[in-house]
Amino acid sequence: MTTGRTGGAAQEPLVSAVGFLCMAALVWWLARNTLDNLDRQGIALGFGFLGRPAGFALDDTLLAFEPAHSYARAILAGLLNTVAVAVLGCVLAGVLGFLLGALRLSDNPIVEALVRAYVELMRNTPLLLQLLFWSAVIHALPPVRAAAEPLPGVFLSNRGLVLPYPVPGAAPLWAGGLLLVLLLAGRRVLPARLVTPARLLAAAGFAAALALAPPEWRVPRLKGFNFVGGATVSPEFTALLAGLVLHHAAGVSEIVRGAVLGVPAGQWEAAQALGLTRARTLHLVVLPQALRAMVPLLASTALNLTKGSSLAVAIGFPDVVSVLGTIGSQTGQEIEVMALLAGLFLALNLATSSALNAYNARLLRRGER
Amino acid sequence: MTAVRLAHLGGGRAWLRRCVGTPLNAALTAAALGLLALALPPLLRWAVLDAVWSGPPSACRGAAGACWAFIAAKLRFILVGLYPPAAAWRAVAAAGLLGGLVLLSAHPRLWRPWLLGAWAAGLAATLWLLGGGGGLEPVASRLWGGLPLTLLLTAGGLVAGFPLGVALALARRSRRRTPRLLATVVIETVRGLPLIVILYVASLVFPLMLPGGISVDKLLRAGAGMTLFAAAYIAEAVRAALQAVPRGQAEAALSLGLRPTLVLLLVVLPQGLKMAIPSLVTIAIGFFQDTSLVAVIGVFDLLNTTRAATLDSEWLGFHDEAYSFVAAVYFVVCAAASHYGLWLERRLNPERRR
Incomplete structure (x- = not known):
């Protein structure tokens, strides 16, 4: 804060004014050029084009999309695809990453070395290369008739992934609601103890409801040239999700490992001295502290994963970036398209960082930091 | 440990x-x-x-193993892309020159002012080797590709991004509101956007902002986008390091009567930049991998030439071989660099060694 001051106090307003004028001139010049260029190309600035029919087809969207639909709907379809990849990716990468982190922390040297090799491989090769690899692997899978069945009812072929999916009975729905209510009633996402009676009760209720009214599974089977029943995940979506999850799980595992190792050894020793078992020390003392250290890093991994999903354009999956890119080159409204993209990602970043700040503020208020 | x-x-x-x-x-x-x-x-x-190590495509068709003959046959294309075969030695020399510069810069004992001159001369020589002129046959930049291009984008982006990043970091710490606000907006916008969007802006929106008739080379636009991207991340690393310089250092220098500019140049920046080195190495490794994204705007870097090699109709479908090969290249470079980063961190902070 003591830096950056060059002139005396009398010069300062002058320097500021000159700097401001230079900036304004630059902006005016760029804007002027842009308007001239757009004028020459016969493109009108504005978002009016969003209502016009898109004229292109999008495969593989959650929201049905046809060429007659508007550009706005195309963007919405792309956005939904991005959200689907990001949410599924974050959850799966988180679960896999925690698992790998736990394995990495085990004192078993063989397991530790294996996980370390995996993490090194993921971190030292470009994400785009990994996505291209998975995309090539999935497209080179056997055709539908010779589909691989890694798990009963799960089929992998060059048409993508086909999964059985459950149609829940009424009871699990209610139990799910109960679970949510109890969790919300707890109000604390990361309490001092991860396993609380309320959560145990909710989990037990959910399990009982599942047992009483088991969901009906829609199992895919081969009929003619394709699968019927079951949910189909396209090759592109499978490749993108697999690539993002496998890549970022390595990062999450490092975060988990770092956070647990970062808990001072005295905490372990004190808990052991109080007579707590290793498992209870981990659960009651170490993990709650480690989780707090992890939260900001996990949030930034989630943002990175979301940003990384834009690599979908390289493997032909219509995420929001590739849809907007297509629209931009088709209509010439590049500026509006880029403004939309920038607004979208900046809003996402802002939302994440304010959520993190709120979380930090709450920790501070409770004096846990 | x-x-x-x-x-x-x-x-x-x-x-x-x-x-x-x-x-x-x-x-x-x-x-x-x-x-x-x-x-x-x-x-x-x-x-x-079961791998096939040499021979024509037909030798690979029935083989159960990898077709390394494909890599052998396409090696020149993967490494230098569409660069004219007769001049391929120039592309190889350019890659060697950049690699040599990186190796030369590795040891802290060689961090002397002449090294900056060596980098400037080396980058200029690389551009001359690739582009021609002055006695060499000119080669259009759209024909550049492969490993020399990846190295050029990495080195150029980092070398140009570093001063810009330091300037952004200083502006963000400035007492004046306008530079602080501007730097914050630039840094946070660039860091918040996916690199692909920045490359789109550099390749599609940026040309719109220039006066009609002026067109900027596609590679240069990609390089500008990459530079801005590198600068934003470098700025945050430098800012964090500057914050870690004890306040007393600047206060002591001021009380000795040094002018604020000199305090910054002689006292705060040298200490801050030294502390930033480990995170700068991490940024450089990530940036080297991220240059692969220029493929999206049609630039043929190492990964894109590899992908294009798999589309050769004579050698169709040897993805696994191609991607394993290029993964090995990236892996060796990045793993070596990250081990180097750890070594450097220990060397620069011997007191913190565990």
């Missing part, structure tokens, strides 16, 4: 106990060994035993 590792190198029994000491560990060991037994033999058979 090292001490612990040495301890169990000494005792094979202790090591064994850690593998099978408890039922859980025994199960984990069994699972890990089972996984290796399942994965390694087929991999070894594919990559080495």
Whole structure:
């Protein structure tokens, strides 16, 4: 804060004014050029084009999309695809990453070395290369008739992934609601103890409801040239999700490992001295502290994963970036398209960082930091 | 860490106990060994035993293993892309020159002012070798590709991004509101956007902002986008390091009567930049990998030439071989660089060694 001051106090307003004028001139010049260029190309600035029919087809969207639909709907379809990849990716990468982190922390040297090799491989090769690899692997899978069945009812072929999916009975729905209510009633996402009676009760209720009214599974089977029943995940979506999850799980595992190792050894020793078992020390003392250290890093991994999903354009999956890119080159409204993209990602970043700040503020208020 | 590792190198029994000491560990060991037994033999058979090392495409068609003959046949294309074959030595020399510069800069003992001159001269020589002129046959930049292009984008982006990043970091710490606000907006916008969007803006929106008739080379636009991207991340690393410089340093220098500019240049920046080095190495490794994204705007870097090589109609479908090869290239460079980063961190902060 003591830096950056060059002139005396009398010069300062002058320097500021000159700097401001230079900036304004630059902006005016760029804007002027842009308007001239757009004028020459016969493109009108504005978002009016969003209502016009898109004229292109999008495969593989959650929201049905046809060429007659508007550009706005195309963007919405792309956005939904991005959200689907990001949410599924974050959850799966988180679960896999925690698992790998736990394995990495085990004192078993063989397991530790294996996980370390995996993490090194993921971190030292470009994400785009990994996505291209998975995309090539999935497209080179056997055709539908010779589909691989890694798990009963799960089929992998060059048409993508086909999964059985459950149609829940009424009871699990209610139990799910109960679970949510109890969790919300707890109000604390990361309490001092991860396993609380309320959560145990909710989990037990959910399990009982599942047992009483088991969901009906829609199992895919081969009929003619394709699968019927079951949910189909396209090759592109499978490749993108697999690539993002496998890549970022390595990062999450490092975060988990770092956070647990970062808990001072005295905490372990004190808990052991109080007579707590290793498992209870981990659960009651170490993990709650480690989780707090992890939260900001996990949030930034989630943002990175979301940003990384834009690599979908390289493997032909219509995420929001590739849809907007297509629209931009088709209509010439590049500026509006880029403004939309920038607004979208900046809003996402802002939302994440304010959520993190709120979380930090709450920790501070409770004096846990 | 090292001490612990040495301890169990000494005792094979202790090591064994850690593998099978408890039922859980025994199960984990069994699972890990089972996984290796399942994965390694087929991999070894594919990559080495059943592999085809040379010959025409027909030699690979029936083979069960990898077709390394494909890599051998396409090696020139993968490494230098569409660069004219007669002048390929220039592309190889450019890549060698950049690689040599990186190696030369590795040891802190060589961090002297002449090294900056060496980099400037080296980058200029690289551009001359690739582009021609002055006695060499000119080669259009759209024909540049492969490893020299990846290295050029990495080195150029980092070298140009570093001063810009330092300037952004200083502006963000400035007492004046306007520079602080501007720097914050630039840094946070660039860091918040996916690199692809920045490359789109650089390649599609930026040309719109220039006066009609002026067109900027596509490669240069990609380079500008990459530079801005590098600068934003470098700025945050430098800012964090500057914050870690004790306040007393600047205060002491001021009380000695140094002008604020000199305090910054002679006292705060040297200490801050030294502290930023480990995170700058991490940024450089990530940036080297991120240059692969220029493929999206049609620039043929190493990864894109590899992908294009798999589309050759004569050698169609050898993705696994191509991607394994290029993964090995990236892996060797990045793993070496990250080990170098750890070494450097220990060397620069011997007092913090654990």
